[in-house]
Amino acid sequence: MGIHRRESSRSSGRRKITEPLRAERGKSPRNSQRRQHSSKLRGVGGDGGKSNEAVQNDGELALSSLGKDHVSAYQSELDTLKRRINKLEAEVALQGDQLQAEESLRKQLDEDLSSIRTERQELAMRVRESERIANDHRQEVKLLQEKVRLIQSMNQELSEKLQELSVAAIVG
Numbered sequence: 001m002g003i004h005r006r007e008s009s010r011s012s013g014r015r016k017i018t019e020p021l022r023a024e025r026g027k028s029p030r031n032s033q034r035r036q037h038s039s040k041l042r043g044v045g046g047d048g049g050k051s052n053e054a055v056q057n058d059g060e061l062a063l064s065s066l067g068k069d070h071v072s073a074y075q076s077e078l079d080t081l082k083r084r085i086n087k088l089e090a091e092v093a094l095q096g097d098q099l100q101a102e103e104s105l106r107k108q109l110d111e112d113l114s115s116i117r118t119e120r121q122e123l124a125m126r127v128r129e130s131e132r133i134a135n136d137h138r139q140e141v142k143l144l145q146e147k148v149r150l151i152q153s154m155n156q157e158l159s160e161k162l163q164e165l166s167v168a169a170i171v172g
Helices: 022-027 029-043 052-171
Strands: 005-009 016-020
16 A cells, blocks of 8 residues: 555645645654654663653653744744734835825815815906906997097087188188
């Protein structure tokens, strides 16, 4: 029977770990090290030079070093995630600052637009008033031109009468 392996994904979904099927689990390197350690502990007696407690401590150190590899891998992954979180927090803070600046700019633009609209309305009122005054002046000019024509006409008539009277005085 060959070794059958299956891939199981971790909860993060990023890494795949190859682990043996249940029937093969007893043959994993970690289990074989534990078995060797257990057999060392059983084989050590009073003549091995080490006490059971010392051998047990050595075994725990060996087992803890196996765990330390996993812990350091997790710690490395945790450090990577912390750096990513810090980077994302910095991006969020930067985007918040940009959003605040954009909001401030929008408010300023709204105020400027309101001010421009007010000025535009005032200018439109001034233009209408100027047009009204110009119409009034045009009317006055027309009236004055009419008066000038009347005066010129009267002046012409008076000049003709004066000429008639001058001719009558000379003749007469």
